[in-house]
Structure formats: structure tokens, C-alpha cells
Amino acid sequence: MKIVGEKLETWAQSQSNIHDKDLFVRSAFNRYYYAAFLITREMLGEFDAKWKHTPHRGIPELLEKALKPPVMHQLKKGVRNNIIGDGEMKRLQQNLQIATSELAKMLRQAYDLRIITDYEPETAIVVDENVLLLMSYKLSSARSWADQASKYCKIIRRVWKDAGLD
Amino acid sequence: MQDLINIEGIKEYLESQKRAFISDVRLRPSDESIMLYVSQHRVASKAKPGVTSARQLNNIKKGLAGKYSRKVEVILVQDDAQQALESGFYQILNRKFNDQIVSLYISFRDESVVDAFIEVSILTGQLQCEISEHFKTVLEDAELRLGTIQWLSSPSELPTLPALLRALKTLQPVNLYRLTIIIQKSYKSVSDKWLSHKLDQLRKKGLVIWQKDSETYVLTDKALGYIPAGTRRTSSDIERALALGRRKW
Numbered sequence: 001m002k003i004v005g006e007k008l009e010t011w012a013q014s015q016s017n018i019h020d021k022d023l024f025v026r027s028a029f030n031r032y033y034y035a036a037f038l039i040t041r042e043m044l045g046e047f048d049a050k051w052k053h054t055p056h057r058g059i060p061e062l063l064e065k066a067l068k069p070p071v072m073h074q075l076k077k078g079v080r081n082n083i084i085g086d087g088e089m090k091r092l093q094q095n096l097q098i099a100t101s102e103l104a105k106m107l108r109q110a111y112d113l114r115i116i117t118d119y120e121p122e123t124a125i126v127v128d129e130n131v132l133l134l135m136s137y138k139l140s141s142a143r144s145w146a147d148q149a150s151k152y153c154k155i156i157r158r159v160w161k162d163a164g165l166d
Numbered sequence: 167m168q169d170l171i172n173i174e175g176i177k178e179y180l181e182s183q184k185r186a187f188i189s190d191v192r193l194r195p196s197d198e199s200i201m202l203y204v205s206q207h208r209v210a211s212k213a214k215p216g217v218t219s220a221r222q223l224n225n226i227k228k229g230l231a232g233k234y235s236r237k238v239e240v241i242l243v244q245d246d247a248q249q250a251l252e253s254g255f256y257q258i259l260n261r262k263f264n265d266q267i268v269s270l271y272i273s274f275r276d277e278s279v280v281d282a283f284i285e286v287s288i289l290t291g292q293l294q295c296e297i298s299e300h301f302k303t304v305l306e307d308a309e310l311r312l313g314t315i316q317w318l319s320s321p322s323e324l325p326t327l328p329a330l331l332r333a334l335k336t337l338q339p340v341n342l343y344r345l346t347i348i349i350q351k352s353y354k355s356v357s358d359k360w361l362s363h364k365l366d367q368l369r370k371k372g373l374v375i376w377q378k379d380s381e382t383y384v385l386t387d388k389a390l391g392y393i394p395a396g397t398r399r400t401s402s403d404i405e406r407a408l409a410l411g412r413r414k415w
Contacts, residue, residue, distance in 0.1 A: 057197075074328070074394065077392060078327075078328055078392070081371075081373075081388065081392055082371055083327050083328055083331070083371065083373065083392065084326065084327060084328065088326065091316070094281075094314065094316070095283075095316050098273045098281055098283075098316075099283075101273075102271075102273050105206075105242050105244065106244065108239070108241055108242070109241050109242070109243065109244065112194075112201065112239075112241050115194060115196050118196075119195055119196040120195060136243070138246065141246055141249070144249065151269065151271055151283075154318075155283060155316075155318070158318070161329050162325075162326040162328065162329055163326075163328055164326070164328025164329060164331060164332050164392070164393060164394070165394055166332075166394055166401040166402055
């Protein structure tokens with residue numbers, strides 16, 4: 001999905017007509033959002049099949065609230081059974097907290113922009129030299145959403161596995 | 167009584183509450199949610215003039231949701247500064263440590279404290295110390311403080327005991343040779359010596375039994391009670407059933 005966004009971004013840059021440029025920029029933002037969303041949704045589906053069907057706008061909250069209880073339950077069980085120590089539990093808890101909160105923050109921002117691109121055509125793009133912006137968001141920054149989602153998912157998966165969860 | 171919604175009214179209300187850290191407010195036409203925009207750098211662990219906290223933002227959300235009967239969302243706006251800093255720190259550390267840093271991610275705990283995830287090709291205790299010290303200095307030069315560093319040493323990472331128990335559940339009864347080969351698929355730096363030591367630890371904790379006649383390891387009831395059971399495709403029970411199916415008896 002990210003490569004589609006990149007192609008659209010290249011096309012957007014090459015459009016001389018501002019209306020056409022606007023359309024390509026919107027589509028590129030949209031694809032960049034979906035790339036990050038799909039990466040996150042795949043991970044959530046691995047953890048719990050019903051999480052795969054969470055509506056888009058509910059994903060950040062799910063990341064912030066639903067992942068912690070099973071991980072903490074398992075970690076505390078590990079401490080009680082003398083399988084892991086307090087230090088290990090705190091380390092994994094902190095990794096989970098940082099990664100889920102950063103991913104949620106990014107997806108909230110990306111989803112907001114995706115809604116603007118799809119439902120608010122009156123909010124026009126801005127071209128500042130070669131920088132393409134919608135609201136205050138740079139299209140070039142949106143290009144990294146998928147990579148950011150991948151890196152945070154990698155950390156979250158690692159915590160899940162290290163806690164001994166399925 | 168529910169107040170009629172209008173964007174100027176919301177802005178005036180927020181102004182009267184001295185919420186200057188909210189950089190923008192708008193109504194999202196698709197679902198009529200009230201959207202509040204706050205720069206990431208205006209969020210700290212405790213609220214103070216010009217700076218807010220997660221708790222205060224939550225209270226503002228609740229206040230507005232009650233006043234206008236609308237969903238309220240807060241968007242923490244991340245500017246490009248964080249990515250630029252990440253990229254800069256990554257290059258500085260790699261220059262100092264001869265390209266041993268595979269990746270570096272940072273997260274702002276508040277406006278001045280940075281937590282980091284650092285992935286290193288081959289992590290040793292000494293290298294970990296040296297990178298920490300150097301990174302701390304680099305941050306201090308940028309008037310930032312180091313919170314914690316989490317090490318993601320991909321090729322040299324080792325499984326935790328819970329992860330090891332879960333692998334044992336799938337494969338048991340299993341000898342050291344076979345277990346090492348299978349664990350090494352996910353954790354390259356695991357050696358049979360390291361694994362044997364960990365299995366001995368688990369045996370002493372009453373989680374694993376060493377079967378002398380067959381030279382294999384199996385889990386105890388206590389360990390089986392610890393590992394989650396389920397019916398999902400990725401659950402340890404299903405993985406075990408599939409592993410048994412593949413096993414040559």
C-alpha cells in the first residue's frame with residue numbers, strides 16, 4: 001500500500017494543474033494512512049481475532065486500553081510463579097506503554113487527516129515550494145507512517161511474545 | 167441543558183478556561199466530533215501554565231462532551247522535529263560506533279525527557295554502557311534528558327523464560343539438540359550451552375522435568391497452568407497439535 005502512496009505522491013508533484021494536484025495529494029495521504037492502518041490491524045488480529053474488526057477510529061483507543069490487561073495479567077502470573085522478576089515485568093510494561101501510546105498517537109493523527117482528505121474537499125491543499133501540505137500536515141511526513149507503524153508493531157509483538165502470550 | 171454547537175462558542179469556552187495550549191479546534195463534518203489539536207511539545211506529566219497533561223486533556227474532553235453532547239477527540243500533533251531528531255541521533259551514534267546501530271526510535275515522555283529504543287547489531291554489556299553514556303551527552307547538548315533506553319538487539323536477542331516455556335509446550339518431549347535448532351530459528355544467538363543453563367533454571371523452579379532415560383525435557387503441571395491455552399490459530403494448544411501431527415514417530 002505504501003508504494004501506491006509513493007507513486008501518487010510522485011504524480012502529485014508532477015501535476016501543474018492545482019485541482020489535479022489536490023486530488024493526487026488526497027489520494028496519497030489516504031493510501032499512506034491505509035498502509036499504517038493495515039499493518040496495525042494485522043497485528044491486532046494475531047492477538048485477538050475480534051480486534052481485527054475494530055472500526056478505524058476505535059483502533060487508537062484499543063491500542064491504549066485493550067492490550068495492557070492481558071499482558072499485565074500474564075506478567076504478574078509470571079512474577080507470582082517466580083518465572084520472571086519485577087525488573088523484567090517493569091521493562092516489558094514500559095516497552096508496551098511507549099509503543100502502544102506512540103502508535104495510537106500517530107494513527108489518530110493519520111486517521112484525522114484521512115477523514116479530511118475523503119470528506120472535506122473544501123479544505124484545499126497548500127503548495128509551499130515543493131512541499132505539499134493539507135492543514136498543517138506534510139505529505140512527505142505521511143510517507144513514514146507505515147514504517148513507524150511497523151516499528152511500533154515490532155516492539156509490541158516482542159512484548160507479547162516475551163510475556164509468553166499466544 | 168445542552169448548548170448549541172458552534173466552533174466560535176467552543177473556542178470562547180476554551181479561552182475562558184485558559185486552555186491556550188490548544189492550537190486549533192474544529193468540527194469534523196463526517197461524524198460531528200469536536201476535534202482539539204494540541205502540539206505534542208505542550209504535553210507534560212504535570213499541567214502548568216502553557217503546558218497540559220494527559221489527565222487535564224481527559225478532563226477537557228469530558229467537559230466538552232457533557233456541554234455539547236458530542237464526541238471529543240484530541241489530536242496530539244507531532245511535528246517533523248521528532249523525526250529529524252531521531253534521524254540526527256541515529257547518525258551521530260552510528261558515526262561514533264562504526265555503524266553498529268541498526269535503528270533508533272525516540273519517544274518524548276514530556277517536553278524534556280526522552281525514552282529511546284535502540285537496536286544494535288551485536289550488543290555487549292560494554293557497548294551498551296558506552297552507547298548509553300554517549301547518547302546521554304548528546305541529549306544533554308540538545309537540552310534534553312535521557313529517560314530510559316530499551317535495547318532491541320535483534321540478532322543477539324534471547325528468549326525470556328515465558329517464551330521458552332511456550333516453545334517447550336509445543337515441542338515436548340524434546341531433547342536439547344532439537345530444541346536448540348528450533349529456538350535458533352527465532353533467536354539466532356541461542357547456544358545449546360545457554361539453553362541448557364536456562365532449562366536447568368526452569369527445572370529448579372519446578373517448571374520443567376528432565377527425563378533421564380530419553381534425555382528429553384517436558385513441562386510440569388505448574389508450567390502448563392502458566393502458559394495461556396486457547397483455540398485460536400496461533401494458540402499454544404493449536405501449535406502443539408500441529409507439531410504433533412508433523413512429528414515422525
